[in-house]
Amino acid sequence: MxxxxxxxxxxxxxxxxxxxxxxxILFIVASGLSLILGVLRIPNIAHGSLYMIGAFMAFTVxxxxxxxxxxxWMAVLLAPIIVAALSFIAERAIFCRLYxxxxxxxxxxxxxxALIFGDLVKLVWGAEYRTVSMPRFFQGSIxxxxxxxxxxxxxxxxxxxxxxxxxxxxxxxxxxGKISRAAAVDREMVGAVGINVSxxxxxxxxxxxxxxxxxxxxxxxxxxxxxxxxxxxIIEAFLIVIMGGLGNIWGALLGALIFGxxxxxxxxxxxxxxxxxxxxxxxxxxxxxxxxxLRSTW
Amino acid sequence: xxxxxxIVALVIILAILAIAPLGLPRFYTYLIxxxxxxxxxxxxxxxxxxxxxxxxxxxAVFYGAGAYGAAIMISKLGYSxxxxxVVGPLVAAALSFVIGLICVRLSKLxxxxxxxxxxxxxxxxVYRWYGFTGGDDGIxxxxxxxxxxxxxxxxxxxxxxxxxxLLVMHRILNSPFGSTLQGIRDNAVRSQAVGVNVxxxxxxxxxxxxxxxxxxxxxxVVVDNSVFPDMMFWTLSLEITIMALLGGxxxxxxxxxxxxxxxxxxxxxxxxxxxxxxxxxILLVLVILFLPEGLLGYVFEVWKRRTxxxxxx
Amino acid sequence: MLQVRNLHKSFGGFxxxxxxxxxxADGEIVAVIGPNGAGKTTLFNLITGILSPDxxxxxxxxxxxxxxxxxxxxxxxxxRSFQVVNIFSRLTVFENVRIAVLSQQGKTFNxxxxxxxxxxxxxxxxxxxxxxIKKKDSVCGALSHGDQKVLEIAIALGxxxxxxxxxxxxxxxxxxxxARCIDLIKALRNSMGLTILFCEHDMEIVFGIANxxxxxxxxxxxxxxVCDEVRCNQAVQDAYLGGxxxxxx
Numbered sequence: 001m002x003x004x005x006x007x008x009x010x011x012x013x014x015x016x017x018x019x020x021x022x023x024x025i026l027f028i029v030a031s032g033l034s035l036i037l038g039v040l041r042i043p044n045i046a047h048g049s050l051y052m053i054g055a056f057m058a059f060t061v062x063x064x065x066x067x068x069x070x071x072x073w074m075a076v077l078l079a080p081i082i083v084a085a086l087s088f089i090a091e092r093a094i095f096c097r098l099y100x101x102x103x104x105x106x107x108x109x110x111x112x113x114a115l116i117f118g119d120l121v122k123l124v125w126g127a128e129y130r131t132v133s134m135p136r137f138f139q140g141s142i143x144x145x146x147x148x149x150x151x152x153x154x155x156x157x158x159x160x161x162x163x164x165x166x167x168x169x170x171x172x173x174x175x176x177g178k179i180s181r182a183a184a185v186d187r188e189m190v191g192a193v194g195i196n197v198s199x200x201x202x203x204x205x206x207x208x209x210x211x212x213x214x215x216x217x218x219x220x221x222x223x224x225x226x227x228x229x230x231x232x233x234i235i236e237a238f239l240i241v242i243m244g245g246l247g248n249i250w251g252a253l254l255g256a257l258i259f260g261x262x263x264x265x266x267x268x269x270x271x272x273x274x275x276x277x278x279x280x281x282x283x284x285x286x287x288x289x290x291x292x293x294l295r296s297t298w
Numbered sequence: 299x300x301x302x303x304x305i306v307a308l309v310i311i312l313a314i315l316a317i318a319p320l321g322l323p324r325f326y327t328y329l330i331x332x333x334x335x336x337x338x339x340x341x342x343x344x345x346x347x348x349x350x351x352x353x354x355x356x357x358a359v360f361y362g363a364g365a366y367g368a369a370i371m372i373s374k375l376g377y378s379x380x381x382x383x384v385v386g387p388l389v390a391a392a393l394s395f396v397i398g399l400i401c402v403r404l405s406k407l408x409x410x411x412x413x414x415x416x417x418x419x420x421x422x423x424v425y426r427w428y429g430f431t432g433g434d435d436g437i438x439x440x441x442x443x444x445x446x447x448x449x450x451x452x453x454x455x456x457x458x459x460x461x462x463x464l465l466v467m468h469r470i471l472n473s474p475f476g477s478t479l480q481g482i483r484d485n486a487v488r489s490q491a492v493g494v495n496v497x498x499x500x501x502x503x504x505x506x507x508x509x510x511x512x513x514x515x516x517x518x519v520v521v522d523n524s525v526f527p528d529m530m531f532w533t534l535s536l537e538i539t540i541m542a543l544l545g546g547x548x549x550x551x552x553x554x555x556x557x558x559x560x561x562x563x564x565x566x567x568x569x570x571x572x573x574x575x576x577x578x579x580i581l582l583v584l585v586i587l588f589l590p591e592g593l594l595g596y597v598f599e600v601w602k603r604r605t606x607x608x609x610x611x
Numbered sequence: 612m613l614q615v616r617n618l619h620k621s622f623g624g625f626x627x628x629x630x631x632x633x634x635x636a637d638g639e640i641v642a643v644i645g646p647n648g649a650g651k652t653t654l655f656n657l658i659t660g661i662l663s664p665d666x667x668x669x670x671x672x673x674x675x676x677x678x679x680x681x682x683x684x685x686x687x688x689x690x691r692s693f694q695v696v697n698i699f700s701r702l703t704v705f706e707n708v709r710i711a712v713l714s715q716q717g718k719t720f721n722x723x724x725x726x727x728x729x730x731x732x733x734x735x736x737x738x739x740x741x742x743x744i745k746k747k748d749s750v751c752g753a754l755s756h757g758d759q760k761v762l763e764i765a766i767a768l769g770x771x772x773x774x775x776x777x778x779x780x781x782x783x784x785x786x787x788x789x790a791r792c793i794d795l796i797k798a799l800r801n802s803m804g805l806t807i808l809f810c811e812h813d814m815e816i817v818f819g820i821a822n823x824x825x826x827x828x829x830x831x832x833x834x835x836x837v838c839d840e841v842r843c844n845q846a847v848q849d850a851y852l853g854g855x856x857x858x859x860x
Contacts, residue, residue: 042407043407094587098586103406103407105586105590108543109582111536112579112586113583114579116579116580118576120576235414235415235532238411238415239415242408242411242412246408272426275426279415279419282415286400290403291408469722469723470722472727475720475721476726477702477713477726478714478719481702485697485698485699487681488698489710490680490681490685491659491697492685492710492769493685494714496682499719
C-alpha cells in the first residue's frame with residue numbers, strides 16, 4: 001500500500017514523466033536504428049556516433065545563428081540534415097560495396113565508422129564538453145499534477161509520438177516505404193523486378209541516420225555535449241530495439257516506454273543499481289517473447 | 299591448413315620470446331607480455347567466431363570476468379594468488395555458460411546483439427558496485443605470488459600459460475569436436491541432419507572460449523597487477539574482433555598476429571598522436587575492403603596458389 | 612518400417628502439406644512424385660524433423676517420432692540428402708563424410724584426439740561405395756554438380772541409416788551421372804540392405820527402380836501403390852500426367 005501511494009504521488013509521477021521525456025530521445029534514435037536493422041539487417045554501431053555528431057553540430061549551428069530561439073530551430077533543422085549527408089557520403093563511398101558480402105563485414109564496418117566519427121568529433125570540436133543554452137521560449141515550466149514540469153521536456157513528450165507518426169506514414173504510406181519493406185523481406189525479388197535495391201538501402205540508411213542526428217540535436221539543450229555520449233547511448237538503443245522487435249517502429253516506441261519507466265522506477269527504488277532495471281526488463285521480455293514484444297521483420 | 303605447421307611456428311615463436319628478455323629493455327618485455335595476453339584473448343574469441351561461426355560480439359566480458367575473479371579473490375577476499383588464478387577462468391566459464399544458455403537458441407545476429415546487451419549489464423554492475431569491485435576506479439596494486447611478482451616472472455608465466463592455452467585450443471580445434479564445430483559454422487542445418495545437436499555443441503564452444511578468455515584476463519592481472527571496468531566494455535570486444543580479422547579469422551595464429559600488429563601499432567602511434575581510434579577505424583575499413591581474409595589468410599592464399607601453380611608445371 | 616499418417620503443415624495461410632499418407636516397408640524403394648510445389652520436400656522435412664508438423668503422425672519402426680528434432684531422427688536411423696546441395700563447403704570431401712561418421716559414432720564431444728586419426732576406414736569405405744574415393748581431398752566447391760549430389764548421398768550414408776531419404780537425387784545431373792546414380796541407389800538397397808524413400812521428376816527413373824509410388828498433389832496423398840496401379844489411376848493421370856492414356860503403352 002505504501003509503495004503504491006509512493007509511486008503514484010505527484011512528485012514521483014513528475015519524475016517518471018521527466019524520465020520518459022528523455023527516453024523520447026532514445027526512441028527517436030532507436031527508431032532510426034530499428035529502421036536500418038529491419039531493411040539492411042545490420043545493427044548500425046555508428047548510430048551512437050551520429051547522435052553525438054548531431055549534438056555537437058547543433059551546438060555549432062546554434063552558435064552560428066546567434067543562439068536563442070533562431071539558433072535552436074536552425075540547429076534542429078540543419079544538424080540532422082548534415083548528419084544525414086555525412087552518412088550518405090559514407091554509404092555511397094564504402095557501404096554499398098559490401099551489400100553482397102558476408103553480413104559480419106558490414107557490421108564491423110559500422111564499428112569502423114563509429115571509431116572514425118568518434119575521433120572526428122574530437123578533431124573538430126576538441127575534447128571539452130559543450131553546452132547549448134536553452135532558448136528562452138523553452139525555459140520555465142508548466143504545472144502538471146500540481147508540480148512544475150519543464151516546458152522543454154513537455155515539448156519532447158510531444159515530439160516523440162509526432163516522429164513516430166511521421167515515420168509510420170513514410171514507411172507504410174509512401175511508395176518508397178512499401179518498396180523498402182519488400183526489400184527487407186526479399187532483397188533478390190525486389191531487385192529482380194527492376195528496382196535499384198542499392199538505392200533503396202541508401203535511402204533507408206540515410207533516413208535512419210537522420211533520426212540519430214535529430215535525437216542528438218534535440219538532446220543538446222538538456223545535457224552536456226561530450227565525447228563518449230555515443231558509447232552508452234548505443235547500448236541503450238540496442239536494448240530498446242531488442243525489446244521492441246527488430247525493425248518495428250512501434251516496437252521501438254514501446255521498448256523506449258518500458259526502458260524509460262523501468263529506469264525511472266529503478267533509480268527511485270534502488271539508486272545505486274537503478275541502471276540495471278532496464279536490463280532486467282529486457283531479460284523478462286525476452287524470456288516469454290524471444291524475438292521482442294512486437295513482430296520483428298526477421 | 300597444416301595443423302602441424304601452426305604448432306611448429308608457435309613453438310619457434312615461443313622459443314624466441316623465451317630468450318628475448320636477455321637482449322631487450324624492460325619496456326619490451328611488458329609489451330610482449332601484453333601482446334601474448336591480448337593475442338590469447340583474440341584467439342579465444344576466434345575459437346567461436348572464425349571456427350564456429352558464432353557472432354560473439356561481447357567476448358571482453360569473459361576477459362573482465364576472469365580478471366575480476368582473480369583480482370577480487372586476491373585483493374578483497376584475501377586468498378592466495380594461485381587460487382585466484384584458478385578461480386578467474388572458472389568464473390568466466392560459468393558466466394559464459396549462463397550467457398550462452400540465454401543466447402545460443404537465437405539466430406546469429408540476435409545472438410550478437412543480445413550478448414552485447416547482457417555483457418553491458420555485467421559491465422554496469424561492475425561499474426556501480428563500488429564496494430565489491432572498486433567501481434569505476436577498478437582495483438590496483440594487486441599483490442602477486444613471489445614467483446610471478448617480478449616483471450620477468452610475470453613475463454615467463456604469461457609465455458608458459460599463454461603457450462599452453464594456445465596448444466590446448468589448437469588440439470581441441472583439430473579434434474572431432476573441432477571438426478563438428480566447423481561443420482556447424484559451414485552448415486548448421488546439415489549438421490543437424492547428420493545427428494549433431496547444434497545448440498549443445500555451440501554452448502560447449504562458447505564455454506571453452508569464455509574459459510580461455512578468462513585465462514587471458516588472469517594473465518593481464520599478472521602483468522599489470524590491476525583491473526578496471528573498461529576491460530569489459532563493448533569497445534574492447536570489437537577491438538579484439540578487429541585483431542582477429544586483421545590477422546586472419548579463418549586461421550589459428552591469425553588473431554595472434556593481429557594482436558601483435560594492433561598492440562604494437564597502438565603503442566607506437568599513441569606516442570605521436572591522440573587519434574589512435576581514428577587510425578584503427580581507417581585500418582579496419584581498409585582490411586574489410588581489401589584484405590578480408592586477413593594478413594595470414596592472404597599469405598596462405600598466395601602460398602597455396604604458388605604451390606598449385608608449380609604443381610601444374 | 613515407416614508410416615506417415617495424415618500429416619499437416621501450414622506456413623502462414625498456406626497449406627504446404629494437407630493430409631499426407633505414406634507407407635514404406637523394410638527393404639523397399641518407394642518414390643514420391645507430384646507436380647512442383649506439391650509438398651514433397653516439405654514432407655521430407657517433416658519426417659526428418661527439420662520442420663515440426665501441425666498435425667498427424669510419423670511412426671518409424673513402431674515408434675512415434677512425430678516432431679522429433681532433426682538430430683534425433685538421425686540417431687533413430689533416418690538420414691537424408693537435400694535437393695539443393697547442402698554440404699560443408701569449406702571442408703574437403705573426406706572431411707564432409709567424416710563429420711557424419713563421427714556424429715553417428717557419438718564422438719563429437721571428443722576434445723582431445725586429433726580427428727585425423729579417427730574413423731578413417733569407415734569414411735573411406737563409404738566414399739568407395741559411392742565412387743568418390745579418388746576425389747577425397749578436393750574441396751567441395753571444386754567438384755562438379757553431379758559429384759556434389761553424390762557427396763550429398765555419401766554424407767547421408769555416414770549416419771549408418773536404416774531408412775535413406777533422397778530429395779531429387781538426380782536433379783541437374785547429366786545422363787551418364789544419372790545412370791551411375793541409379794546404379795548406386797540399387798546397389799545401396801541390394802548390398803547394404805537400405806530402405807530407400809526418394810522423390811524425383813524423371814518418370815523413367817521412378818518407374819524404373821521404385822517398388823511402390825506415392826503421388827502427392829497440393830500437399831495431399833492421392834494414391835500409393837505399385838507402378839501399374841499408379842500409372843493407370845485416373846486421378847493421377849488428370850492431375851499429373853496430363854490426362855493422357857499412359858496405360859495403353
